[in-house]
Amino acid sequence: MNAVTEKKPRLTTSAMIASIAGEGQRVKAAPFGKALSELAGKSSEIVGLTADLAKYTDLHLFAQAFPERYFQMGMAEQLLMAAAGGFAKEGLVPFATTYAAFGTRRAYDFIHQVIAEENLNVKICCALPGLTTGYGPSHVATEDLAMMRGIPGMTVIDPCDALDIEQAVPQIAAFNGPVYMRLLRGNVPLVLDEYDYKFELGKAKVLRGGRDVLIISTGIMTMRALEAAASLQADSVDVSVLHVPTIKPLDEATLLAEGQRTGRLVVVAENHSTVGGLAEAVAGTFLRAGVAPRFRQISLPDKFLDAGALPTLHDRYGISTNAVVASIKEWLA
Known part of the structure; x- marks a missing residue:
């Protein structure tokens, strides 16, 4: 053996609560916690529950403002969802927060049977959606959209940025029925305010037009799509971006209107497994309507993902801006 061992660079993993914002990017702190607290000041029916994760879902701001309406359920996600259903039966509007991996995988049957089957007015808001943590399969929720889309009557939302979250909170509170919303927490990027954007429950929005490519995106991949479109513009590739914050129900009218425009490559981009997410929902919509554009998918692979630093993982699994470009x-080649 060689007596001199070369030192390899140490791979640092991202913090569980690390921001997904790029260096120098505009951010807003805790948009969910602030929006919910502001809304609760106007509506005494709103209550907040969590499974030992108030600080890491920004619900701690609500807890500080309304301690009598805040309920800490401990590390018991099934109890969290059952209790939320009970509050809803009493006429309250519960917001239940935890990590997406725990809220969906550990509590699925309780969401399905206690909340959704009775169409209870529960708002499930889950942090660390898709590949937004580097902690590996125990915390990475790559299949949450597929799971929640499969529940009858469940509304499913994947916001892009702080503005999306701020505007979605009062709308999902006013909506009567169960909602699952992916949650970005901490210092959340602010992107959509540059596009005269307003969140509307159930509506998709064209953020920019383009003749060569249509990117249909949701969640943080809309941010990546806009960055990629700007980069491709320098190479004379004209890219349109259609943001789809509501995964279920889909805005099929807008999708079909944009998808059937001839001559464009259609790319669906999502921070989710290739199985059961937005891309398959869009493809099904096109197929049923007889719309058949050139179709490609940018998503996470159908596998258990590695742990590591988020920028490294986003490059590895094809959802970074450079990878999208x-x-x-x-x-197009």
Whole structure:
């Protein structure tokens, strides 16, 4: 053996609560916690529950403002969802928060049977959606959209940024029925205010037009799509971005109107497994309507993902801005 061992660079994993914002990017702190607290000041029916994760879902701001309406359920996600259903039966509007991996995988049957089957007015808001933590399969929720889409009557939302979250909170509170919303917490990027955007429950919005490529995106991938579109513009590739914050019910009218425009490559981009998310929902919508554009998908693979630093993982699994640009250039070649 060689007596001199070369030192390899140490791979640092991202913090569980690390922001997904890029260096120098505009952010807003705790948009969910602030929006919910503001709304609760106007509506005494709102209560907040969590499974030992108030600080890491920004619900601690609500707890400080309304301690009598805040309920800490401990590390018991099934109890969290059952209690939320009970509050809803009493006419309250419960917001239940935890991590997406725990809220969906550990509590699925309780959401399905206690909340959704009775169409109870529970708002489930789950942090660390998709690949937004580097902690590996125990915390990475790559299948949450597929699971929640499969529940009858469940509304499913994947916001892009702080503005999306701020505007979604009062709308899902006013909506009568169960809602699952992916949650970005901490210092959340602010992107959509530059596009004269307003969140509307159930509506998709064209953020920019383009003749060569249509990116249909949701969640943080809309941010990546806008960055990729700006980069591709320098190479004379004209990219349109259609943001789909509501995964279920889909805005099929807008999707079909944009998808059937001839001559464009259609790319669906999502921070979710290739199985059961937005891309398959869009493809099904196109197929049923007889719309058949050139279709590609940017998503996470159907596998258990590695642990590591988020920028490294986003490059590895194809959802970084550079990876999106590279994929589109390859498909257009």
